Amino acid sequence: MLNKLVDYIKNNHPDTDVNVYLDAKYIQLNNAQLKQIADALERGDISSLPASSCSAKHFIFHFGSTFILVQKNTTDSNAVFTAELAWETDFLSVRSVRDKAKGFYFINFEFDDDYQVTLLETNKLIEGHVNNADKNQKIIGKVMPVLKGFMTAISD
Numbered sequence: 001m002l003n004k005l006v007d008y009i010k011n012n013h014p015d016t017d018v019n020v021y022l023d024a025k026y027i028q029l030n031n032a033q034l035k036q037i038a039d040a041l042e043r044g045d046i047s048s049l050p051a052s053s054c055s056a057k058h059f060i061f062h063f064g065s066t067f068i069l070v071q072k073n074t075t076d077s078n079a080v081f082t083a084e085l086a087w088e089t090d091f092l093s094v095r096s097v098r099d100k101a102k103g104f105y106f107i108n109f110e111f112d113d114d115y116q117v118t119l120l121e122t123n124k125l126i127e128g129h130v131n132n133a134d135k136n137q138k139i140i141g142k143v144m145p146v147l148k149g150f151m152t153a154i155s156d
Helices: 002-012 029-042 131-155
Strands: 025-029 058-063 066-072 081-090 102-111 117-120
Touching: 002 081, 002 102, 025 029, 029 131, 058 131, 066 131, 081 131, 102 131, 117 131
Parallel strands: 025 058
Antiparallel strands: 058 066, 066 081, 081 102, 102 117
């Protein structure tokens, strides 16, 4: 599925450097692993650690039809990590090589040491689709607990 995302980016966003995806460590979790993380979070088995405790600098977190490219923030911002969520949708890709293809919906965001999220602008928009900040915030709100649990689990 990563190949599908890379092809989509190449076809629909040719100015994007796909190497940022290809050079990242790729971690895919199945439904049972996601449930295990969710259950451990609910029970309090995973103690939350600050985002800065995670030594990973660059990785792709993949579950279901969602990818999250996570990178250590190197700017002067208070954010510890920047991220780009790519979610496979039934929207048609605009400049796809095929007539009908699934597309990807992108949400860019950053988060601080307490995993507090700030949405960022993205230039990867699906033509004709209105980007809704409230909807994006809800989507990120659903994935952040699992991302936080995963990052805590792999922290030093």
